[in-house]
Amino acid sequence: MRKDSKIYVAGHRGLVGSAILRKLKSEGYTNLQYKTSKELDLRDKNQVDRFFQEEKPEYVFLAAAKVGGIVANNEYPADFIRDNLLIQTNVIDASYRNNVEKLLFLGSTCIYPKMAPQPLKEEYLLTGELEPTNEPYAIAKIAGIKMCESYNRQYGTKYISAMPTNLYGENDNFDLKTSHVLPALLRKFHEAKDSKAPFVEMWGTGTPKREFLYSDDLADACLFLMNNYGGNEIVNIGVGEDIKIGELGEKIKAVVGYDGEIRFDTTKPDGTPRKLVDVTTINSLGWKATTSLEEGLQKAYRWFLENEIIKK
Ligand SMILES: NC(=O)C1=CN([C@@H]2O[C@H](COP(=O)(O)OP(=O)(O)OC[C@H]3O[C@@H](n4cnc5c(N)ncnc54)[C@H](OP(=O)(O)O)[C@@H]3O)[C@@H](O)[C@H]2O)C=CC1
Ligand SMILES: C[C@H]1O[C@H](OP(=O)(O)OP(=O)(O)OC[C@H]2O[C@@H](n3cnc4c(=O)[nH]c(N)nc43)[C@H](O)[C@@H]2O)[C@@H](O)[C@@H](O)C1=O
Numbered sequence: 279m280r281k282d283s284k285i286y287v288a289g290h291r292g293l294v295g296s297a298i299l300r301k302l303k304s305e306g307y308t309n310l311q312y313k314t315s316k317e318l319d320l321r322d323k324n325q326v327d328r329f330f331q332e333e334k335p336e337y338v339f340l341a342a343a344k345v346g347g348i349v350a351n352n353e354y355p356a357d358f359i360r361d362n363l364l365i366q367t368n369v370i371d372a373s374y375r376n377n378v379e380k381l382l383f384l385g386s387t388c389i390y391p392k393m394a395p396q397p398l399k400e401e402y403l404l405t406g407e408l409e410p411t412n413e414p415y416a417i418a419k420i421a422g423i424k425m426c427e428s429y430n431r432q433y434g435t436k437y438i439s440a441m442p443t444n445l446y447g448e449n450d451n452f453d454l455k456t457s458h459v460l461p462a463l464l465r466k467f468h469e470a471k472d473s474k475a476p477f478v479e480m481w482g483t484g485t486p487k488r489e490f491l492y493s494d495d496l497a498d499a500c501l502f503l504m505n506n507y508g509g510n511e512i513v514n515i516g517v518g519e520d521i522k523i524g525e526l527g528e529k530i531k532a533v534v535g536y537d538g539e540i541r542f543d544t545t546k547p548d549g550t551p552r553k554l555v556d557v558t559t560i561n562s563l564g565w566k567a568t569t570s571l572e573e574g575l576q577k578a579y580r581w582f583l584e585n586e587i588i589k590k
Contacts, residue, residue: 279307279337279505283379286311286335288320288369289342294384294442296449297497298339305501311335315342321364330372338373338381339500340366348411348549349481350456355414362418370425374435381437382504383426385419385512387489387553388412389441397556400441400512409550423512430510438503443516443555446574447493448581460490463527464575464582467534477539478531481546484524489516489554492574495567502565516555517567533575 279285285302289295290312302310311333318329320342344361351358366383373381390398391406403423408416426437450461457465463480470478499515507513521529527540557566569577 279380279501281306282309283307283336284309284311284334285337285339286333287339287341288312288365289340291449292341292345293445293447293450293493294496294500295339295341297447297493298341298500301494301497301501320368321361323364323368326368326372327375330376330378334376335373336379337504338369338378339504340369340381340383342369343384344415345451346456347458347462348547351412351415352547358412359414359418362415363421366418366422367425370422370429370437373437374429374433379436380504381426381435382500383422383437383439384500385423385439385441386416387441387443387514387516387555388416388550389419389423390553392550396552397518397554398514399556400514400559403512411547411549427510436508438507438509439512440500440503441512441514441555442496442499443489443491443514443553445491445493445496446578448578448585450493450578452582452586459488459523459526460530460578461582463530464534464579465586467531467536468579468582470538471534471536475538477541478527478536479541479543480523480527481543482523482548483544484522484527484540484542486523486548486550487520487552487554488523488526489518489520490526490571490574491515491517491567492569492577495569499560499565499567502563503560507563511559513559513563514555514557515560516557517571518555518557518561519571520552520554521571529571529575530579533579
């Protein structure tokens with residue numbers, strides 16, 4: 279990308295899109311395009327076509343999606359498969375028809391089979407059954423990967439599919455019904471501390487393991503891939519280390535400074551037992567995550583205190 283290339287960040291108000299936008303600005307990219315979902319509903323092909331015809335972006339970061347935690351995915355499977363298929367199909371196809379130079383599509387590690395060997399290598403895609411709580415979302419993401427690969431093969435486009443592990447950071451979703459575990463716990467422990475509640479309830483058994491990548495590191499990886507990667511294979515993005523959900527709870531409890539008890543609501547699903555990504559590919563290309571979980575948790579909690587609390 280040149281510093282004056284026309285770059286469209288789809289989903290610029292979300293966790294990932296806002297981190298990509300911050301990174302582009304801090305690196306001196308000046309010709310940036312973005313629209314809220316109210317201004318441009320990416321599920322609507324006509325709106326998407328009009329936008330691409332008028333604006334003619336040269337590079338596209340596709341970080342707009344219907345996203346949610348384990349329970350939201352489980353309760354609204356139709357919304358997750360429909361919205362994601364529509365958004366990504368409209369944006370990828372409009373990019374092709376309007377000669378976008380390069381596009382980066384964001385998938386997720388839930389595309390890998392539930393019982394795949396760990397760490398998850400890129401080649402494990404489509405080698406087994408998916409985790410049922412997010413299968414419709416994962417199928418949409420797999421369709422996005424295959425669409426990028428197929429357009430590259432048939433039309434010679436340069437579309438990259440990146441598979442990030444679980445993410446957290448600024449502009450995360452802190453709504454307890456729809457959020458992922460890390461922002462949910464920051465909020466739950468903070469509110470319990472505030473109200474002097476005797477315990478905090480976490481979902482599931484606390485035994486599944488997850489890997490967490492800070493959103494600014496992910497944005498750095500996305501720019502790195504856009505500028506340095508031209509292959510047709512998917513690329514994992516992660517830190518290469520995971521932690522039990524129960525231990526994550528203990529860490530967040532300490533960061534927030536809450537001294538009550540942790541209880542587990544085992545009527546809620548655990549989801550996939552483990553999804554640690556193999557980061558050999560991106561490391562060998564020359565990229566590595568730099569933010570430790572401890573540092574990232576401090577940053578995310580500070581951001582929550584300075585921004586989310588005000589909304590209440
Ligand atoms: N969060 C995570 O842990 C992970 C996320 N990912 C992937 O990263 C990408 C971004 O996720 P994340 O930033 O967490 O998600 P967020 O929910 O934080 O943000 C999603 C963004 O998408 C936009 N969007 C949603 N629907 C539409 C629509 N119909 N038209 C236009 N824009 C729309 C929203 O725009 P607006 O604000 O204007 O409504 C929002 O800013 C997704 O592809 C997700 O699958 C992958 C792995 C883990
Ligand atoms: C990124 C990824 O995100 C989703 O998958 P997930 O990793 O299973 O999502 P999660 O963050 O919501 O949960 C992780 C673990 O944590 C436990 N857990 C404890 N207490 C809370 C809690 O309070 N909230 C939530 N959400 N989970 C909790 C929860 O029971 C589970 O065992 C996919 O649907 C899919 O969208 C996807 O790609």
